[in-house]
Amino acid sequence: MFEKDDLYTDALHAGQEADPATGARAPPIYQTTSYEFEDAEHAAEMFALEDDPAAYATAYTGKNIYSRIQNPTTMTLENRLATLEGGIGSITTSSGMAALDLGVFLLAEGGDNIVSSSALYGGTYTYFTHTVERRGVSTRFVDTLDYEAYAEAIDEDTAFVHVETIGNPALVTPDLERLADIAHDAGVPLFVDNTFATPCLCRPIEHGADLVWNSTTKWIHGSGSTIGGVLVDSGNSPWGEWDYPEISEDNPAYHGVNFAERFGDAAFTYAARARGLRDLGNHQSPFDAWITLQKVETLPLRMERHCENAMVVAEYLSEHPAVSWINYPGLDSHETHGNASEYLDGGYGGMITFGLEDGYEAARDAVNNVELASLLANVGDAKTLIIHPASTTHQQLTDEEKQASGVTDDLIRLSVGLEDTNRIIEDLESAIEAATN
Ligand SMILES: Cc1ncc(COP(=O)(O)O)c(C=O)c1O
Structure with missing residues (x-):
């Protein structure tokens, strides 16, 4: 059971062990694009994701192929932020907007719609109005506190419900549990921007959120030097029952892997890595992840x-x-x-x-x-x-x-x-x- 006080310890320790190669206590910056395979067979297995799936979730297992997809320094930050948010895994991205885009890439396709609170960061608003529209996805904005309006706006083409924990700029906090129920009753995930609260003030996953994104550019880093984002997977979403072709069907873009079947609770994290990061190329750099790790310690x-x-x-x-x-x-x-x-x-x-x-x-x-x-x-x-x-x-x-x-x-x-x-x-x-x- 998570206690609020755990944050002080987790912010310093979660997701990190002394570097197995050197014993370095501080996380080393693994500034490398690629990783040597043991042999041709090992290389083939890695590409096929054929191995113990859990092994891919820790930073120093040698399960790395290419830093666009996975890197030990970046993964240390991913594991720490997932712990702080109470999720099963996370993916760090080159910006907050890239974290949103990564989520949208996996959840929405042409013909779908997004149901979002209208009290939003201006960039998210523009992304939801103009950017997704170019991919055939529309957005239905509703008043942040009008819960009936969310339920009415959702239909069979809705990809997800989106809201900010402390809505920018009116600083409104919606009833997250009520919104999670509304989304889940309709068989869609609740996707929450937790940037203004950070996991120190709110852990939306505990209130029913399926996915959480943060701009780490803001308080998580906190010194105004590094743009970054994170997308956290709660591990609680029934992807196998919901209809999300990228996650819950045999994926033709990954030689038929069905992420929900192969990776169970962590399906979203693995799909985000193997499909999202691999094809969108929006992963956070090891150097930026390293700086952000220093700052998370005092968050x-x-x-x-x-x-x-x-x-x-x-x-x-x-x-x-x-x-x-x-x-x-x-x-x-x-x-x-x-x-x-x-x-x-x-x-x-x-x-x-x-x-x-x-x-x-x-x-x-x-x-x-x-x-x-x-x-x-x-x-x-x-x-x-x-x-x-x-x-x-x-x-x-x-x-x-x-x-x-x-x-x-x-x-x-x-x-x-x-x-x-x-x-x-x-x-x-x-x-x-x-x-x-
Ligand atoms: C609430 C909120 N979410 C997301 C973003 C986007 O983050 P980034 O600038 O890291 O892409 C911002 C940026 O100001 C923001 O204020």
């Missing part, structure tokens, strides 16, 4: 501080006379404070969104006048970050799309860092004053 500690700091800053902003509204899941006033209190354990995250009395111009002026905070298009850095989404990240959305995804013209997005809160508040105070005078 639980950093998340504690992000949450504490964000709460202090949210309370300050909520009392500021020039602030017309504020979203922070930890405040009683937030519309999903109840769900957030149920599903987030250990704090309410590091994100705040708020508006100023004087609207669009004031919001732009405020982000222009910060000095400590950095004006840039990222979140989840150790440093405080700020942006005005309407003129930047969500600029390409129509007015209707902006409204559906909750981006109002006056919205300022703040990613609260690990600095001293007095310094963060001083900075906001002077920026707001400059913008509203």
Whole structure:
């Protein structure tokens, strides 16, 4: 039984043993494209996935063929993140978006549809509207909290239901268990973007999610130096009963392997590796995985501080006379404070969104006048970050799309860092004053 305190130990130890070749305690960077086979027979077996399937799940077994598909350094990170999320396996990718794309590649084909909450990161919204459409897949957006609307939108062509744990940018937390029931009743998986919560605050798999993706670029790495993503497999999905040709049928692209039959609970992880990574080429590099591994060690500690700091800053902003509204899941006033209190354990995250009395111009002026905070298009850095989404990240959305995804013209997005809160508040105070005078 997982205990929250296990995170502190797992973040340091899970998925790693001292390197069997050298005894190195820190994970070595296996900067290699390929791995020597013992002989021709061994090579043939490896390509046929003919071996004990479990052996492919550990980092240092010599079961490697080519680093586009599998690499010991990258796999150490994959095993650690799978443990933190409570999954059976995971695949790390070159970005968060690549993790989403890997999942969509396996689940959806032309003629299918995706049912997604509309409160989404702008890039996901564009991917669901324009990118998948080019592959003949459509997306039906529903209000994040309108559970009947999800059920009504699902039909026999639905590939999966998608939602964010803390929806960007309104920071809404849906009732994950209810959504999992709705998806499962229809025989489709629940696919959750857990980027804003990280496994330290929420483990969606414990609440019924089948697949979880994170942009590791954000808090999981936390220093703003490395783009990356992870797709985590719960191991709980009945792929053999559900209708997903890539996973549950004899796969012609992998000489007839039926991943559900061959790999059982871990079918999705193996299909993602052998079909997805092999053909899409979106695996995370060993160097990026190595840097992210260093940062994961302190993730639980950093998340504690992000949450504490964000709460202090949210309370300050909520009392500021020039602030017309504020979203922070930890405040009683937030519309999903109840769900957030149920599903987030250990704090309410590091994100705040708020508006100023004087609207669009004031919001732009405020982000222009910060000095400590950095004006840039990222979140989840150790440093405080700020942006005005309407003129930047969500600029390409129509007015209707902006409204559906909750981006109002006056919205300022703040990613609260690990600095001293007095310094963060001083900075906001002077920026707001400059913008509203
Ligand atoms: C909630 C959320 N999900 C996914 C992504 C995409 O991640 P990446 O930039 O690593 O591709 C982002 C990026 O901002 C995000 O905020």
